[in-house]
Amino acid sequence: MKLSARNQLKGRIVEVRKGQTTAHVRLEVNGTLITASITNEAVDELRLANGQDAYAVIKASDVMIATD
Amino acid sequence: MKLSARNQLKGRIVEVRKGQTTAHVRLEVNGTLITASITNEAVDELRLANGQDAYAVIKASDVMIATD
Amino acid sequence: MKLSARNQLKGRIVEVRKGQTTAHVRLEVNGTLITASITNEAVDELRLANGQDAYAVIKASDVMIATD
Amino acid sequence: MKLSARNQLKGRIVEVRKGQTTAHVRLEVNGTLITASITNEAVDELRLANGQDAYAVIKASDVMIATD
Amino acid sequence: MKLSARNQLKGRIVEVRKGQTTAHVRLEVNGTLITASITNEAVDELRLANGQDAYAVIKASDVMIATD
Amino acid sequence: MKLSARNQLKGRIVEVRKGQTTAHVRLEVNGTLITASITNEAVDELRLANGQDAYAVIKASDVMIATD
Numbered sequence: 001m002k003l004s005a006r007n008q009l010k011g012r013i014v015e016v017r018k019g020q021t022t023a024h025v026r027l028e029v030n031g032t033l034i035t036a037s038i039t040n041e042a043v044d045e046l047r048l049a050n051g052q053d054a055y056a057v058i059k060a061s062d063v064m065i066a067t068d
Numbered sequence: 069m070k071l072s073a074r075n076q077l078k079g080r081i082v083e084v085r086k087g088q089t090t091a092h093v094r095l096e097v098n099g100t101l102i103t104a105s106i107t108n109e110a111v112d113e114l115r116l117a118n119g120q121d122a123y124a125v126i127k128a129s130d131v132m133i134a135t136d
Numbered sequence: 137m138k139l140s141a142r143n144q145l146k147g148r149i150v151e152v153r154k155g156q157t158t159a160h161v162r163l164e165v166n167g168t169l170i171t172a173s174i175t176n177e178a179v180d181e182l183r184l185a186n187g188q189d190a191y192a193v194i195k196a197s198d199v200m201i202a203t204d
Numbered sequence: 205m206k207l208s209a210r211n212q213l214k215g216r217i218v219e220v221r222k223g224q225t226t227a228h229v230r231l232e233v234n235g236t237l238i239t240a241s242i243t244n245e246a247v248d249e250l251r252l253a254n255g256q257d258a259y260a261v262i263k264a265s266d267v268m269i270a271t272d
Numbered sequence: 273m274k275l276s277a278r279n280q281l282k283g284r285i286v287e288v289r290k291g292q293t294t295a296h297v298r299l300e301v302n303g304t305l306i307t308a309s310i311t312n313e314a315v316d317e318l319r320l321a322n323g324q325d326a327y328a329v330i331k332a333s334d335v336m337i338a339t340d
Numbered sequence: 341m342k343l344s345a346r347n348q349l350k351g352r353i354v355e356v357r358k359g360q361t362t363a364h365v366r367l368e369v370n371g372t373l374i375t376a377s378i379t380n381e382a383v384d385e386l387r388l389a390n391g392q393d394a395y396a397v398i399k400a401s402d403v404m405i406a407t408d
Contacts, residue, residue, distance in 0.1 A: 022359075104344070249274075328405065
């Protein structure tokens with residue numbers, strides 16, 4: 001499957017924390033931590049777990065720019 | 069200013085392309101390219117330009133996870 | 137690739153309209169039209185064109201509910 | 205009320221599951237399941253329940269396109 | 273129509289600027305300017321124009337918090 | 341830090357409610373209530389609490405327009 005989302009960052013899962021409906025998944029991508037808030041169901045269906053290779057996928061219109 | 073967004077990735081701007089209302093800004097973050105789609109006004113107000121240090125800022129609820 | 141996004145609706149592309157940076161792509165999914173606003177680059181990279189099979193992909197946190 | 209969001213898909217609610225703050229609501233739209241992640245408060249205020257007619261509302265900039 | 277989006281801010285349109293596909297619409301809400309980036313089609317369909325009463329509608333999961 | 345997000349509305353926090361992973365934070369901005377759904381971690385890191393001055397920050401592409 002090819003996806004229109006411009007940002008598909010390869011990394012490794014370092015934390016999966018499930019709440020009642022919403023889970024937080026943390027990836028390490030080139031030494032940077034990225035946090036994703038997704039459904040518990042997605043965690044189960046993709047069998048996401050620590051140490052697994054995965055991608056953080058982000059649509060360009062969801063990225064802001066900041067400067068110091 | 070401190071921001072609730074969980075993902076604030078430091079990098080350098082490598083491309084700024086403006087359309088009629090919407091601009092695409094590309095950052096290099098640790099060797100990875102990240103594309104942001106923002107307003108032309110934001111580009112002007114922050115004076116975004118090639119070679120400038122900047123952050124890609126992404127809310128956790130806008131990050132998806134993919135696996136191979 | 138498997139994706140955490142809960143909504144992956146199979147359909148057929150019926151319109152691709154590019155602006156200067158942002159394109160509008162329209163899919164027919166089970167008789168319903170769905171409009172996506174994506175980058176021109178994504179249109180080019182995925183070679184999106186009328187008549188092509190494709191999926192509309194939407195993260196659950198981007199779906200609202202309305203009632204009459 | 206008329207809304208700028210391009211995607212307003214009529215369906216029927218088939219599941220409402222509340223967490224501590226966030227609820228998942230599932231609609232059947234023309235035989236396709238659509239999942240929405242919304243606040244518990246919205247569920248209460250709109251009195252969302254199984255069997256109810258409702259719309260899934262999605263802004264065009266939140267729709268991605270994928271191809272096989 | 274009742275909508276699950278938690279933020280529906282009543283105001284008045286003070287600017288409508290169309291690009292090739294994407295328009296910027298500015299509302300004044302209680303003395304504060306709010307900018308929306310929507311499709312040209314939505315502008316046409318809702319006949320948005322200066323001086324018109326309108327609402328800015330924002331899903332709670334799209335709101336961040338910042339502190340000084 | 342300067343941010344590309346077009347909407348940065350100054351107000352005061354009037355409610356912080358944490359779930360297992362996701363928190364709801366409510367601000368009063370010029371007499372209008374704004375609800376944000378953010379991570380518990382952000383609440384902790386920014387030490388968000390009732391009575392505190394804060395900003396609601398919203399990207400223009402996440403704002404819709406509605407008319408009566």
